[in-house]
Amino acid sequence: xxxxxxCLSPVVPLLPAWTPRLVLLCGLSWSAAVAILVxxxxxxxxxxxxxxxLAASQLVxxxxxxxxxxxxxxxxxxxxxxxxxxxYLAHYxxxxxxxxxxxxxxxxxxxxxx
Numbered sequence: 001x002x003x004x005x006x007c008l009s010p011v012v013p014l015l016p017a018w019t020p021r022l023v024l025l026c027g028l029s030w031s032a033a034v035a036i037l038v039x040x041x042x043x044x045x046x047x048x049x050x051x052x053x054l055a056a057s058q059l060v061x062x063x064x065x066x067x068x069x070x071x072x073x074x075x076x077x078x079x080x081x082x083x084x085x086x087x088y089l090a091h092y093x094x095x096x097x098x099x100x101x102x103x104x105x106x107x108x109x110x111x112x113x114x
Contacts, residue, residue: 022069029065033058047105053098057091064088 036055040048064087071077071084
């Protein structure tokens with residue numbers, strides 16, 4: 001749906017060309033973190049830490065996306081390594097910790113190996 005909105009977004013002369021991409025793609029990334037947090041609040045799992053870590057991982061990833069698009073499209077800087085690269089890399093240890101906790105939680109309930 002975001003892809004369709006991005007492709008069909010009208011070209012408004014008052015807005016720079018990067019605006020639809022920045023708003024739609026970064027908005028999608030940020031909304032994933034919000035969806036995880038809303039899901040935790042709504043479903044109230046007994047073990048919330050893995051879900052909070054998953055949300056934190058997505059927040060770091062959304063920050064990386066936003067940093068990348070602003071640096072590349074708005075500021076027109078193409079450097080490597082860029083500040084966004086550090087955020088993209090920081091996302092992985094948090095994600096792995098969340099997934100390990102989810103798997104550990106599942107195997108402790110007696111459902112067998114994941």
